Amino acid sequence: MTQAPPVSTNGTGTIFTPDQLTYIDELKKGRFDLQWLKDPKPNWGIRAEMRKPDRGLTLQDINAAYAGEPEDKPALRTMAPRGSVVDDDVPDMGYTYNEKYQVWADNVVALYEEATARQWSATRDIPWDELKPLPDDLERAQCQIATLLTEVEMIASDFPAKWVWQMNQHFHEVKMFLCTQAMDEARHLEVFRKRALANGGGLMRCLTGTEVFLKTILHAPTYVQGSFLMHVLGEGLILDIFRSGEFLAKNKTEKEIYRLCIQDEARHVSYGTMHLKYFLAHHPEREKAIAEMHQLAEVAELGIPGFLTNPYIIEPLAVLMGDGVKGIDKGMEAIRLVWVRMREEYLNRCALAGFDRRAITKVPADAPF
Amino acid sequence: MTSFPSRQWFEDLASRAADDEELFKKLGYVEAKVGIKIDANGRGTRGYLLDFSGYRVSSVAEVADPVPQSDFTIEGTLTAWTDMVRNIQENGEPDLEHTLNRLTMAGVPLKLVASDQLQADIFFRMNQSFQAFFNEAVKVPTEFAS
Numbered sequence: 001m002t003q004a005p006p007v008s009t010n011g012t013g014t015i016f017t018p019d020q021l022t023y024i025d026e027l028k029k030g031r032f033d034l035q036w037l038k039d040p041k042p043n044w045g046i047r048a049e050m051r052k053p054d055r056g057l058t059l060q061d062i063n064a065a066y067a068g069e070p071e072d073k074p075a076l077r078t079m080a081p082r083g084s085v086v087d088d089d090v091p092d093m094g095y096t097y098n099e100k101y102q103v104w105a106d107n108v109v110a111l112y113e114e115a116t117a118r119q120w121s122a123t124r125d126i127p128w129d130e131l132k133p134l135p136d137d138l139e140r141a142q143c144q145i146a147t148l149l150t151e152v153e154m155i156a157s158d159f160p161a162k163w164v165w166q167m168n169q170h171f172h173e174v175k176m177f178l179c180t181q182a183m184d185e186a187r188h189l190e191v192f193r194k195r196a197l198a199n200g201g202g203l204m205r206c207l208t209g210t211e212v213f214l215k216t217i218l219h220a221p222t223y224v225q226g227s228f229l230m231h232v233l234g235e236g237l238i239l240d241i242f243r244s245g246e247f248l249a250k251n252k253t254e255k256e257i258y259r260l261c262i263q264d265e266a267r268h269v270s271y272g273t274m275h276l277k278y279f280l281a282h283h284p285e286r287e288k289a290i291a292e293m294h295q296l297a298e299v300a301e302l303g304i305p306g307f308l309t310n311p312y313i314i315e316p317l318a319v320l321m322g323d324g325v326k327g328i329d330k331g332m333e334a335i336r337l338v339w340v341r342m343r344e345e346y347l348n349r350c351a352l353a354g355f356d357r358r359a360i361t362k363v364p365a366d367a368p369f
Numbered sequence: 370m371t372s373f374p375s376r377q378w379f380e381d382l383a384s385r386a387a388d389d390e391e392l393f394k395k396l397g398y399v400e401a402k403v404g405i406k407i408d409a410n411g412r413g414t415r416g417y418l419l420d421f422s423g424y425r426v427s428s429v430a431e432v433a434d435p436v437p438q439s440d441f442t443i444e445g446t447l448t449a450w451t452d453m454v455r456n457i458q459e460n461g462e463p464d465l466e467h468t469l470n471r472l473t474m475a476g477v478p479l480k481l482v483a484s485d486q487l488q489a490d491i492f493f494r495m496n497q498s499f500q501a502f503f504n505e506a507v508k509v510p511t512e513f514a515s
Contacts, residue, residue: 266493
């Protein structure tokens with residue numbers, strides 16, 4: 001049996017507070033407060049202009065007009081919009097990320113606009129009717145990869161969802177971008193699950209090692225650590241898997257799926273790279289932060305061979321590249337190229353972010369097979 | 370008929386793309402300077418710089434080397450470029466083996482060149498638009514250089 005919540009009567013015998021009752025009496029007499037018309041109006045007269053009218057009014061446009069540059073350490077921890085007039089007694093929301101360097105990236109505003117301009121539908125925008133029956137080995141290979149991607153993509157929704165509410169809303173652009181990422185990844189789960197179930201193959205095996213890596217990301221102790229693991233390392237690897245998927249596609253359906261996912265994933269990687277750069281460049285103890293990031297990378301890089309020596313990942317790719325199990329040797333040549341490319345792009349991104357690992361990475365320059 | 374490769378050919382391509390504005394609006398705007406570098410099979414190099422702005426290419430310039438001025442450059446032999454354009458024209462769109470991502474993935478027959486990884490990533494972030502742009506080749510009557 002549920003208990004009804006107590007009704008507060010505010011000592012007035014009604015649901016209204018004394019202030020509310022006073023205001024109601026004034027309203028009944030036709031007297032309005034109108035204090036809001038006498039408030040300071042710091043933005044009055046601001047008219048943000050569309051710098052590129054064919055695109056519409058962008059965040060860059062309004063940021064150029066007013067309160068566009070977030071403070072390094074905002075005084076408030078509220079949901080009040082940056083640049084607004086705020087009551088003196090607003091509650092503290094309990095945000096734990098209240099400094100710009102902890103969340104910001106110099107490209108995040110542009111990436112948010114880019115994300116909203118490039119949304120797509122896994123239902124409507126994929127030519128599902130172009131999907132044709134494949135030989136069993138190719139269908140199984142496609143479905144093993146689709147299963148992996150269905151499994152791993154949602155981490156990039158869960159991860160931002162875990163941290164967004166802890167970020168001060170003063171940095172609303174970061175939170176908005178991470179919301180687009182969460183939507184992107186929900187769509188990736190959707191599209192790969194649909195691919196697995198749309199052509200006779202079905203969902204296949206998920207592996208302990210993959211789950212362990214995902215758990216590491218989800219339970220990373222800080223946002224920047226998780227962001228490095230997910231945006232830079234994990235999504236960097238997946239971006240190359242997507243590129244490989246487009247390369248290997250056996251029909252227009254798969255081509256379109258992978259090409260659209262490439263775009264989304266590359267945005268996330270770009271944010272992560274530039275966030276890491278901002279974090280390291282503006283950290284109050286920069287050298288210590290860089291040293292800690294190297295420590296994390298040393299452990300995290302073990303995940304690269306874990307990924308690229310996994311038979312459930314590289315063999316389906318090799319079968320697709322070799323156009324069947326009989327061509328798997330030829331396919332493995334391409335896997336070796338993918339290894340080199342993934343390593344190279346990962347190291348390029350680390351260097352760009354300000355912590356060069358080229359001379360110290362333990363990841364072999366060439367595939368060990 | 371417009372000769373490929375030439376500045377005029379890329380301008381014609383840009384015009385056809387501009388006629389298809391609704392498609393490019395659906396795909397999303399692009400802000401990027403894209404270099405095209407074509408090694409004329411041992412007879413010198415032709416370079417072009419395409420300025421993507423919004424939903425169209427606002428300018429095409431012929432340059433000696435587009436790499437320093439571009440966000441990224443796609444380079445390859447005249448044979449590779451001709452093969453791609455011919456394939457698009459013959460099929461109405463690229464077949465599975467002639468998409469930009471496919472052709473650049475292994476560094477051959479086309480290669481993606483950028484000053485840093487972030488610039489290279491622009492090619493991936495807006496790949497649909499770049500592909501759609503080259504797909505407009507189907508509407509450009511072309512005379513191929515031998």
